[in-house]
Amino acid sequence: MDILTWTYLLVGFSFAIYIGIAIYTKASSTKEFYTAGGGVSPLANGMATAADWMSAASFISMAGIIAFSGYDGSVYLMGWTGGYVLLALLLAPYLRKFGKFTVPDFVGDRYYSNKAKIVAVICALFISFTYVAGQMRGVGIVFSRYLEVDINTGVIIGMTIVFFYAVLGGMKGITYTQVAQYCVLIFAFMVPAIFVSMQLTSNPVPQLGLGGTVEGGEYLLDKLDGVLTDLGFHEYTTGRKPTADIFAITLALMVGTAGLPHVIVRFFTVPRVKDARLSAGYALVFIAILYTTAPAVAAFGIYNAIDTVAGQPVDQLPEWVGNWQKTNLITVEDKDRDGFVQYTPYQDTNELNIDKDIMVLAAPEIANLPNWVVGLVAAGGMAAALSTAAGLLLVISTAVSRDLFRTFSPSMTEKRELLIARIAAATAVVIAGYFGVNPPGFVAEVVAFAFGLAAASFFPVIIMGIFSTRMNKEGAIAGMLCGLIFTLSYIIYFKFIHPELNTMEHWWFGVSPEGIGSLGMAINFLVCYLVSMVTPAPPQKVQDIIQDIRIPRGAGSAHDH
Known part of the structure; x- marks a missing residue:
């Protein structure tokens, strides 16, 4: 069978499973819609968390960034993996014990203020919409190549699928769909x-193959370094980014992870705090399988791509180039009319442009693997993008229905709240689709912006909310607003208003828009601390709650000693 037939078969089969699960596990109450009824096993929740966590950025784009950036791309590996450990150990158990399964809900109760809760809702919406835009873009890229439609049509098809199982099943449907x-x-x-x-x-x-030898006995990475330097590239195994920016991006990704609302809510789908810790451990193992393989996929992919295209006759390029040219994600232009492809990126003489987001998807075709493997990768890319998109859409619907409408209408019936949640999710799908059609960058870059916004807005107020009894509502509100506005303004200025200035010479302290969340976080922490020091302390009742959530169950209260 050809690639298109295999793709239809495997993607169609996987979609049938997802939709079947959504119908079977349809949410019938707000508890099932928001937290899957709180009865998910740690193992299943670990798999669902891993799928929620490993978005299109992880599956499609991360290896592409590493392939084209080499050592510099390692910031995504370090930041995202380290961030999950930070979330699992430092925040998840305390938030689970506090009992509030959305970040705005936690902020509202911890800071005894509806105003603080509304600011948190605004932050959650900014983060989630930015993040989900990257997922919808990933969906469009997969469909555009494998179903032979344009990217915009691919985004619309993905919107329809997500709409069905996210709006119908809520967290209950999403959880078991994410396991699959x-x-x-x-x-x-x-x-x-x-x-x-x-x-x-x-x-x-693959992890061992990355350090292995290729034909001729030369180490793969040494051979790759030589090939790239011959073409005028920087060596694959050394970096170009300034140390300050590497540190800033890694930190922003780490602490942004710990503030991501769609991951935090997963720890409320299990029955006990102990199960939350256990599911976090399972998730880390499941995540590590992909994250330790990505560098190998990146190196293999760029090596094969250069080997099969660079310096080759324009009229004798391999079939995979022609397949991807149809999507406009690869372009070949013989500028000097010598009949050969000159690959000199970032220079006017470059005749080959490869979109970073296609490296993983194109890898099986580049390596001439069987057609069923190509179709399988298409199904995997769809699974990664749709799983995270569904989790984010649930966060958006929950923020609107529970954290916004319920705040102003506490007597609302459960049936009405569930209806509002579904309408909010449906609206979010449409908005996400728009950003998928008109993305502000490639997939992993867009996702990095979402992490930066999470780092600058949520992380400080969650950390100080758990570990500081002096932190009050005035500090939380001021900190979230300052962190969010600063970070958002920086990203918009360099990515939309003056993209021509988006260079190292113009960045503040040498920090790129992808890493600016670190500075936003520092501003948030500073504002939180200063404002809380000159305003009244939280009520004693709130201080007692904060003391108690840090004591393990069965160890007595904070006042027994």
């Missing part, structure tokens, strides 16, 4: 990685 999506995405990521590792290094373990 994790199985699909991890299988789809590992199978081609193992195939290509065997081809290049004769080692079936």
Whole structure:
């Protein structure tokens, strides 16, 4: 069978599973819609968390960034992995014990203020819409190549699928759909990685193949360094970014992870605090499988791509180039009319442009793997994008229905709240689709902006809300607003108003828009501290709650000693 047939078969089969699960697990109450009824097993929740966490940025775009940036791309590996550890150990158990399953709900109760809650809702919406834009873009890219439609049509198809199971099933449907999506995405990521590792290094373990030797006995990374420097590239294994920016991006991704509302809510779908810790451990193992493989996929992909295209006759390029040219995600232009492809990125003489987001998706075709592997990767890319999109849409609907409408109308019936949640999710799907059609950057870049916004707005107020009894509502409101406005303004200025100034010479302290969330976080912490010091302390009741959530169950209260 050809690639298109395999793609329809595998993507269609996976979609049928997702929709079947959504129908079977349809939410019938707000508890099921928001937290899946709180009865999910730690193992299932670990898989669902991993799928929620590993978005289109992880599956589609991260290896692409590493492929084209080499060492500099490692910030995404370090930041996202380290951030999950930070979230699992430092925040999740305390938030679970506090009992509020949305960040705005936590902020509203901890800071005894509806104003603080509304500011948190605004922050959650900014973060979630920015993040989901990257997912919808990923959906469009997958569909555009494998179903042979344009990216905009692909985004609309993805919107329809997400609308169905996110709006219908809520968290209950999403959780069990994400278990299936994790199985699909991890299988789809590992199978081609193992195939290509065997081809290049004769080692079936990609992580070991990355450090192995290719034909001729030369180490793969040494050979890759040589190929790239011959073409005028920087060495693959050394970096170009300034240390300050690497630190800032890594930190922003780490602390942004700990403030992401769609991941935090997953710890409320299990019955006990102990189960929240256990599911976090499972999730880390499941995440590590993909994250330790991504550098190998990146190196294999860029090596094969350059080997099959650079310096080749324009009229004899491999079939995979023609396939991706139809999507406009690869362009070839023989500028000097010598009949050969000159690959000199970032220079006027460059005749080949490869979109960063296609490296993982194109890898099986570049390596001439069987057609069923190509179709499998398409299904995996869809699973990664849709799983995270669904989680984010639930956060948006919850923020509107529970954290906004319920605040102003506390006597609202459960049936009405569920209806509002579904309407909010449906509206969010349409808005997300618009940003998928008109994205502010490539997938991982857009997601990095979302993490920066989360770092600058939520992380300080959550940390200080748990570990400081002196932190009050005035400090929280001022800190969130200052952090969000500063970070958002910086990103908008350099990405939309003056993109021509988006260079190292013009960045503040050498920090790029992807890393500016670190400075936003520092501003938030400083404002929180200063304002809370010159305003009244929180009520004693709130201080007692903060003391108690840090004491493990069964160890007595904070006042027993």
